[in-house]
Amino acid sequence: MKDAVESLIEKFDLEFTPEQRDFLRFLYENLHLEELSDKEQCFFIDYFYKSETLRNMAAFALELADIMREICELVPAIEKAERLTNGQERRLYNERKWQIARASKVKSSNNKKRKYPICSF
16 A cells, blocks of 8 residues: 555656655645645645755754654653652652751750859859
8 A cells, every 4th residue: 555645646646855755744744745736736735846945944944843753752851850859859858957957956955054054052
């Protein structure tokens, strides 16, 4: 069974580079070209074949799609790292607060001892 884009290219008997085929495949999948009539598809293919601007736009869109896919794959790892970082930061914050409270308690207990020294004669 042939790929829809390959069938489309064969139908119009044009020579496409592998890169152009990738761009056209991307556009075909994302612009739903299969919904166009044969005449509209013919016009689009002819325009795509002759228009460097459209091919550049397709190349840009394809690169952008790859970047978005990569970002989506990285998001869970970023979120996990963020949760770990926040957990560690929270733990350090609590430890600092605990040390400050403990130091304050020790200091106040030392102050109480100094106010009322026990004198032995």
